[in-house]
Amino acid sequence: MPRASRRAAGLLSGLLLFATVAASPADQGDELVTPVRIGRADAPLVISMWAQQEYSHLAAREDMAATFHEIFRQWALAHPDIRIDISVMPALELHKAKLLMAAANDRLPDVASIDSFWVPLFTPGKQIQPLDPYWPREDRDDFLPFTIDTLSDPAGHVYGMWHGTDCRVLYYRKDLVPKPPQTWDQLIEIASRISREKKISGYVFNAGRWEGAVFDHLPMFWGQGGELVNEKGAPVFGLPPNREKMIRVLQFMRDTVTKGASPSSVLANNDYQQLSSAAISGDAAMFLGGSWQLRDLEPSLSKEQFALWDVAPIPQREAGVVSTGAGGWIWVSFAQDPAKAKAAAELIQFIESSKNVGVISQLAHQLPARKSVYRQFPFFSEDPFHKRFGEWLAGARARPAVLIYPTISEQLQLAIGYAVSGDKTPEQAVDGAWAEVMKVAERQKAGAAPPPAFDPLMFAPAVLTLLLLLSGLFAVWRENRALVAWLAPALALAAAFLLYPMLELIRLSATNTTTEGAGYSYTAASLQSVAGDPGLPGMIFVTLLFVTASVVLQLVIGLGLAVLIDAARRRGTWGTMFARASVVSAWVIPGVLIGVLWRILLMENRAGIVTYLGSMFGLPALPWLSSGSFALASVVVANVWRGSAFSMILQFAGLMRIPKELHEAADLEGLTRSQRLRWLILPQLKPILALNLVLITISTLNTFDLILPLTGGGPARQTEVIALFMYRSAFFSLEAGRSAAIATVMLVVNLALALVAVRAMRRQAAS
Amino acid sequence: MKKRTDRPMQLALLLVAAAFLLPQLWLFSLSTKTKAQVYEYPPKLISDSASLRNYAAVIEKTQIPFYLWNSARVAVLATALTLLLGIPAAYVLSRERFKRRDGIVFLFLAAQMVSPLILLVPIYGLVAKLHLLDTHAGLVLVYSAIQIPFTVVVLKSFFDGLPTSLFEAARLDGCSRFSIFRLVALPLLGPGLASVAIFNLAAYWSEFCLALVLLDSQARFTIPVGLFSFQSGYETEWHLVAAASFIGLLPVLLAFIMLQRFFVAGLTAGATKG
Incomplete structure (x- = not known):
């Protein structure tokens, strides 16, 4: 064995031994609060808790971490016989999927922080336990009405405790908008005048493909008396009189663009960050945002600039109506054992006691869910912004906690995309969404059959x-x-x-099973419903474009990089390693982060990096993410940027196999660079190229991670590849049977491609 | 003369590095900012009072160092297991002729094309039945299983490329299958082995979905789970995420640069033997 290999083997076995033997050193000492434990290590009662990092003693922000550390320490001192094993989980949709899988396998934690509208997924009463037996009525009465109403069942049980909330408001600049608009007509009139005269966006809002676009606009629907679902939780938004009210909201959103009040780039807004940065860069006179964004604006603007901003209730169809939507994460208890259930409920109350809520809410940039805090805690009783937030919250509504809500939201996201871009009329968009929601509602009803x-x-x-x-x-x-x-x-x-x-x-x-694993029966309905999805042909087309463009570019760029670097290496050019490492560095960043990075680079207001750099050279702003064809191109570029390293590494390894003698022969023959590529490199590299082609085709076909944050599949469905559709239906709509059907379709496509690839490789090997 | 021809080459290398580094430069710039500067306008590459304090905060205040450790452990163990099982399989699939060979190769090729995400739900159920949820052992087994088809397919194509004459000669010398494998095939596999190792390491290092779903205890979390834990209900501290992600990037880049030497080591080995 050559020395290098032997050294490699030695290194590897050393590493292995180390990795196997050594354990993670996270739980240290007998302190009362460690990163993974609260309370004494030997306490008899142990409860498990899934919290959020930024809402725990592990928060990256020092003040927040210190506050929670002290709360937990106090709790541990008061409860010496209880130990809490704590884990912090990302607040992502995927975490919901994890909870659902844990529920199906009886592995739920005792206490968890979840989004308020996930509650119906965990069958209140069966998995989520009522808090009211351990939660005194007087204390419950201190909470804002919607927090109790949303989480109560008809029998009066309460299934969660809000930990901080927020509301949606209109932000406006007083210097440009002397009197905040109360109605849609006023808003469009003021905003279009500002857009015309000041050459900035009069009004911006979320219309990208994500939940925020829907929830921000529900207050406009509720403000007209519209209802998404009836008392039984069945969808009604597409039936009269609600249908007309929903159409009016979409018509208003469309009007903001056609009448020049808003730029069409609102179609790419799929994060509040885009709204904040438009405001901070002076590119927006008004925006529809969340109460927490105040804390984005304040530190980023100078004192004088910040003083120009104020908030007002969301403009409505008619003047004098105040309607806002409140979101928020809640604590729930899954503990079945009475002793644990009691401890869990007490822990939640201890954290959210009126003494703590004011401090935590202020630090977390959230609004307290307790009424008393708005009276007693100076920040919320005196600050002019927060005083008003508290008033508006009193009449706020939360998302309906019903099973069908995620589907309604998804379909309304599409409807907003279609209507704002003008691809469909508001009537068509609402009716299309309604038809799809009804299909899912039917399936949900059918899925409730008892298990065989x-x-x-x-x-x-x-x-x-x-x-x-x-x-x-x-x-x-x-x-x-x-x-x-x-x-x-x-x-x-x-x-x-x-x-x-x-x-x-x-x-x-x-x-037709659902992720919650109630009942199921064998049926072809799941497969049929996938095959009959009206969006399927479009998605196949988008997928084909995305995969073809990505694969061709990755292959060519990967080959170019490999050849370049191989040539540079043979000549011993300085910097070869650096160039290779930089290509590879793009490839090892997690895909979701790459999506976020490119979204910020391509942001379509003044503060977007590409737009900003372009404007320095006098280039006009381009609709990088808000126009369908541009968005698809952007997604391909981001994907190729990430994926070229893979092709490069594989093809470089292939190039290394080409015997030196052949290169020397080519040197003697005096081949030009293109001759060498054509007659020497390509034939030698052919098997690796074929393998590479197959591998990246498949991985591209399954790519959705960077598309999700970049465009979310939008505008409307113009960048929605099948893999993204599958991810959504698995984790956003709860129909496990259906998502398995989609996955099976993907499986069949993958296997068919594999067959073609194997045939091609074999034919090539034979020739 | 050499100097002159190097100029365009260096320029090309520089352009390549720029294309892949410039977008990340912005990510790096983000990691040196304060929360308020994240949104500042006009955007600045180097903000006033730019510093590495976010890195210090991530290392000192968060669990990222532990997550790094867990990731290293899982990635190394899973890569070792993958190679241990994958190399022999790839070798006989490349060098031996038997009836089921093409069928098995096809199965591996087909299996490697299935995104593990498709299989998330059934995999969770299986790992739960094996009582391996919330263990590194469970994650390592699942990871290895997922990457084995890829590993076998790629290594097989590298074994295929080795000159047949070498194996014939060894066989005539009376070497057993195992000695031919150990003395002839393995030493020549350098570049292929190094690239497969780096592919696997990087795949395990940045895998997020399975790690989040299969692990419950924070003490066992890997780095991507840790990175996304910065994502809270409303606000995401992007300046800290950026710093944490660069910290998470470094070990893989180091591994790549170290493994890089074996690409070349394999080549020289091939040259002397061939």
């Missing part, structure tokens, strides 16, 4: 996996016994964790 008493098919995937593995190995054994030992471990592991889940997936796709 005995389901032999349940064991089919496991049995089939075992049979396939054993028959395959047996066939090899009969032919050449020695080979089994070489193949069996790899095959067995892949069979267990890949083949079995695939077969299980196919079984699931033939059911």
Whole structure:
């Protein structure tokens, strides 16, 4: 063995030994509060808690961390016989999926922080436990009415405690807007005049593909008396009289663009950050935002500039109506055991006691959910902004806590995209959304069937996996016994964790089960509903464009980089390593972060980096993310930027295999650079190129991570690839059977491509 | 003469580095800012009072160092397991002729094309049944299983490229299958092995979905889960996320630069033997 390999082997085994033996050193000492534990390590009662990092003693902000550390220390001193094992989870949709899977497998924590509208997913009373038995009525009465109403059942049980909330308001600049508009007509009139005269955006808002775009505008619907769902939780927004009210909201949103009040770039706004930065860069006179954004504006603007900003209630169809939407995360208890349930409820009350709520809310830039805090805590009783936020919150509404809400939101996001871009009339957009919501509602009703008493098919995937593995190995054994030992471990592991889940997936796709795992029956409905989705042809087209463009560019750029770097390496040019490492560095950033990075770079207001740099050279602003074709191109560029490293590494390794003698021969022959590429490099590289093509086609087909934050699939559906659609239906709409059906479709497409690829590679090998 | 031809080459390398680094430069700039400066206008690459305090805060105040440690542990163990199981399989699939060979290769190729995300729900159920939820062992097994098809397919194509004459000669010398594998094939695999190792390490290092879903205890979280934990209900502290993500980036880049030497080591080995 050459020395390098031996050294590598030594290094690797050393690392391995270290990694196996050493354990994580997170839980240290016998302090009362450690990163993973609150209370004494040997306390008899242990409860588990899934919190949010920025709402715990592990917050990155020092003041917040210190506050929670002290709260937890006090709790531990008062409760010496209870230990809390705490984990901090990301506040993402995927966390919801994790909770759902944990629920199906009976592994929920005792206490968790969840988004208020996730409550119906966890069957209140069965998984989420009522807090009221341990939560005195007087204390409950101190909470804002909507926080109790939204989380109560008809029997009067309360299933969660709000930890901080917020409301939506109109931000406006007093120097440009002397009197804040009360109605939509006033708003459009003022904003279009400002847009015309001052050459800045009169009014900006969220119209991108995300939940915020819907929730920000629900107050305009509620303000007309509209209802999304009836008392039973069934959707009604598409029926008269609600339908007209929803159409009016979309018509108003469309009007802001057609009448020049707002730029069409609002279609790319899928984060409050875009609104804040438009305001801070002086590019907006008004925006529809959240109460917490005050704390984005204040430190970023000079005192004089900040003094120009004020807030007003959201403009409505008619003057004199105040309507706002309140969001917020809540504490829930999943503890079944009475002792744990009591401890969990007490812990939540301890954290959210009126003594703590004011301090935490101020630090978290949230609004307190307790009425008394607006009276007693100076920041909220005296600050002119927060005093008014408190008043508006008294009449606020939260998202309806019903199963169908995520579907309604998703369909309304699309409707907003269609209506604001003018692709559909507001009537068509609302009716389209309504039709889709009704389909899902029907399926949800059907899914409530009792589970089959005995389901032999349940064991089919496991049995089939075992049979396939054993028959395959047996066939090899009969032919050449020695080979089994070489193949069996790899095959067995892949069979267990890949083949079995695939077969299980196919079984699931033939059911109408939901992630919450209630009842299910075998049906082709899931597969049919996927095949009949009206968006499917469009998504296939978008996917084809995205994959083809990405793959071709990645392959060519990867080859170019590999050839360049190989040539530079052979000549010993300085900086080769640096160039390679920089390509690779783009590839190891998590995809979601890449999406966020490119979104900020391509932001379509003055503060967007690309727009800003362009304006320094006198270039006009381009609709990087708000026009369909530009958005698709942006998504491809971001993906190629990330993915080129993969092609480069693989093709570089392929180039390294080309014998030196061939290059020397080429030197002797005096081949030009293009001749060398054509006659030497490409033929030698062909097998690796083919492999590379197959590998990146598949990985691109499954890419959604960077699209999600970049465009969310928008505007409307113009960048929605099938993988993103699948991710959404798995984690946003709860229909496990249906998402399994979509996944099965992806599986079939992947396998078909694999077949084509294998054929092609074999034909090539034969020739 | 050499100096002169190097100029355009260096320029090209510089352009490449710029194309891939400039967008990240902005991310880096973000990591040196305060929360207020994140939104400042006009945007500045280097803000007033830019500093590395976010890095200090991330290292001292958050759990990121532990998450780094966990990631290193999981990535190294999973890569080792993947290679341990994948190399022998790839070798016989490349060098031996038997009836089921093409079928098995196809299965691996097909399996490697399935996004693990598609399989998230059934995988969770399986790991739960095995009582391996919230353990690194469970994560390592799932990770290895997912990357084994890829590893086998890529390594097989590198084994395919080795000259047949070498193997014939060794066989005539009376070497056993294992000795040919150890003495002839493995040493020649340098570049292929190094690239597969870096692919696997990087894939394990940045994998987020499975890690979030399969781990419950913060003491076992890996770095991507830690990064996204900065994402809270409303506000995301982007300046801290940026700093944390650069800290998370460094180990993989170091691993890449270290493994880089084996690309070249493999080549020289090939040259002397061939």
